[in-house]
Amino acid sequence: MKKSLLASVIDQWSVVPPVETADLSGKTVLVVGANVGIGFEASKHFARMQPARLIIACRNEAKGKVALAEIERETGYNGCELWIVDLANFASVTTFSDKFKREGGDLHILVMNAAIVQLVYQPTADGWESVLVYCTFSARCYDSYPPFRLQSLRGEKSSTPSRIVIVSSDLHYWITPAKEVEASTTPLETLSNEEWCIPEHMQSRYNESKLLNVLFVRALTDRLQSITPLSAVAVNPGYCYSQLRRDWYKKPTFSFARIAVALNERLLAWTAEQGSRQLVFAAVGGRDNEDNMKAGYVNLGRLIEVADFVLSDEGRKFQNTVWNETIDILNGVSDKIAPIVQDYLVVPDSSIN
Numbered sequence: 001m002k003k004s005l006l007a008s009v010i011d012q013w014s015v016v017p018p019v020e021t022a023d024l025s026g027k028t029v030l031v032v033g034a035n036v037g038i039g040f041e042a043s044k045h046f047a048r049m050q051p052a053r054l055i056i057a058c059r060n061e062a063k064g065k066v067a068l069a070e071i072e073r074e075t076g077y078n079g080c081e082l083w084i085v086d087l088a089n090f091a092s093v094t095t096f097s098d099k100f101k102r103e104g105g106d107l108h109i110l111v112m113n114a115a116i117v118q119l120v121y122q123p124t125a126d127g128w129e130s131v132l133v134y135c136t137f138s139a140r141c142y143d144s145y146p147p148f149r150l151q152s153l154r155g156e157k158s159s160t161p162s163r164i165v166i167v168s169s170d171l172h173y174w175i176t177p178a179k180e181v182e183a184s185t186t187p188l189e190t191l192s193n194e195e196w197c198i199p200e201h202m203q204s205r206y207n208e209s210k211l212l213n214v215l216f217v218r219a220l221t222d223r224l225q226s227i228t229p230l231s232a233v234a235v236n237p238g239y240c241y242s243q244l245r246r247d248w249y250k251k252p253t254f255s256f257a258r259i260a261v262a263l264n265e266r267l268l269a270w271t272a273e274q275g276s277r278q279l280v281f282a283a284v285g286g287r288d289n290e291d292n293m294k295a296g297y298v299n300l301g302r303l304i305e306v307a308d309f310v311l312s313d314e315g316r317k318f319q320n321t322v323w324n325e326t327i328d329i330l331n332g333v334s335d336k337i338a339p340i341v342q343d344y345l346v347v348p349d350s351s352i353n
């Protein structure tokens with residue numbers, strides 16, 4: 001589908017459906033990037049549904065503690081746990097994953113929410129461009145490791161199938177990979193290369209990361225056996241007030257960029273709470289037709305079609321190339337990825353030839 005900018009603007013002026021609720025007793029929910037913004041608001045909604053465990057994963061302990069106290073205070077829920085992880089650091093992600101393996105137990109809902117917007121090249125300690133890492137590899141480390149402890153993947157019976165929710169954006173409609181990136185056998189390496197990351201290319205980096213989010217959800221779904229009671233879902237939270245554009249607010253008060261962002265927000269933005277309802281829907285909504293949710297894209301409390309590029313042959317080819325490269329990269333980070341891929345995933349027809 002082609003979604004116009006006007007259609008997204010109309011969405012922003014539409015009534016946001018009320019928050020979906022579900023019985024989460026006995027379930028474990030993990031929200032990554034939960035101390036502020038949309039992830040924090042989603043965590044409060046989950047807390048009100050009284051899961052057995054709610055783990056909020058944050059990079060900053062002090063900020064995480066404040067968020068945890070606020071969740072307890074506002075919801076009266078006492079099962080919230082703060083775990084520390086920094087997606088900018090593979091070592092931190094694997095430490096988190098190891099802890100999850102020891103102490104996490106079954107995981108029923110994973111919400112991969114953390115992201116950043118950054119318009120200049122900044123490599124992580126592991127040498128990868130930051131936005132790409134936050135939105136793709138580190139995120140995938142989660143998807144490929146603790147989530148594969150999802151009860152459903154281990155073949156255990158579950159009254160409610162598990163969900164992996166990846167927070168994307170409507171921005172994925174308005175981006176296609178540059179020709180050089182699409183033609184590359186290692187597109188992530190190309191995207192992350194310092195020489196590629198000139199300011200002009202970095203302008204579209206956040207949008208590219210959101211496209212990669214949608215591709216990941218579809219690639220994973222393609223590789224899950226059809227009987228696996230696990231749905232991977234992408235979601236557009238909508239344009240919301242949050243700290244995502246925090247760098248713009250550091251600019252001088254009367255700079256064009258700051259005024260433009262402030263004006264846009266005034267005209268269009270939802271509250272972070274309204275945005276969080278989309279994440280909650282992606283996590284617990286649409287239970288009457290679970291198959292529909294698989295590889296779905298949630299917008300305004302319902303599923304809509306993704307971008308034409310994603311559905312095209314070129315998009316499918318790119319999706320498979322990115323998947324294979326991601327697994328190769330992750331294999332270099334952790335020796336626990338390969339057995340998971342071998343034991344739980346199948347090779348989709350679309351990737352053979």
Ligand SMILES: NC(=O)c1ccc[n+]([C@@H]2O[C@H](COP(=O)([O-])OP(=O)(O)OC[C@H]3O[C@@H](n4cnc5c(N)ncnc54)[C@H](OP(=O)(O)O)[C@@H]3O)[C@@H](O)[C@H]2O)c1
Binds near residue numbers: 032033037239241
């Ligand atoms: N707001 C919008 O208009 C909008 C629109 C479409 C999609 N989205 C998506 O919605 C999601 C939530 O964004 P938001 O608007 O709520 O932004 P936000 O207020 O900036 O929240 C982002 C969260 O991610 C965390 N995070 C950032 N880098 C991290 C790292 N290296 N390791 C661990 N956690 C990290 C942040 O922690 P710190 O506080 O420590 O930085 C924060 O908790 C993102 O995926 C974003 O792309 C937002």
